[in-house]
Amino acid sequence: MALIAAALMGCGAARPRATPVAGSLVFSCEPADARVSIDDTELGPCALWAGRAVALGPGTHRVVVSREGYLPLESELVPTGRRVTVRAALRRVPE
Numbered sequence: 001m002a003l004i005a006a007a008l009m010g011c012g013a014a015r016p017r018a019t020p021v022a023g024s025l026v027f028s029c030e031p032a033d034a035r036v037s038i039d040d041t042e043l044g045p046c047a048l049w050a051g052r053a054v055a056l057g058p059g060t061h062r063v064v065v066s067r068e069g070y071l072p073l074e075s076e077l078v079p080t081g082r083r084v085t086v087r088a089a090l091r092r093v094p095e
Contacts, residue, residue: 023079024053
C-alpha cells in the first residue's frame with residue numbers, strides 16, 4: 001500500500017498559477033459606447049466597465065479607447081498597485 005501511495009505522489013493535475021494582480025483600471029468614456037482594448041484584447045464597450053475594475057498583471061500594458069468617427073486614445077500604463085480611473089473624452093475626426 002505504501003508503494004502505491006509513493007508511486008501516486010505528484011500525479012495530480014498541475015494547478016495553473018494565478019497571475020498576480022498589480023493594479024486595476026476603471027473606465028469613464030465619452031462617448032460611452034467607445035470600445036476598450038488592453039494589450040490587443042477587445043474588452044467591449046466602455047459603458048460595460050463603468051464602475052467595474054479590470055485587473056492588470058505586472059508590466060506595461062497598452063490601453064486603447066476607440067470608436068468609429070473619433071480619434072482613438074492610446075496609452076501605455078504600468079500598474080501602481082491601486083485602482084486607476086481612465087477618463088477618455090474622444091474627439092471627433094476632423095472633416
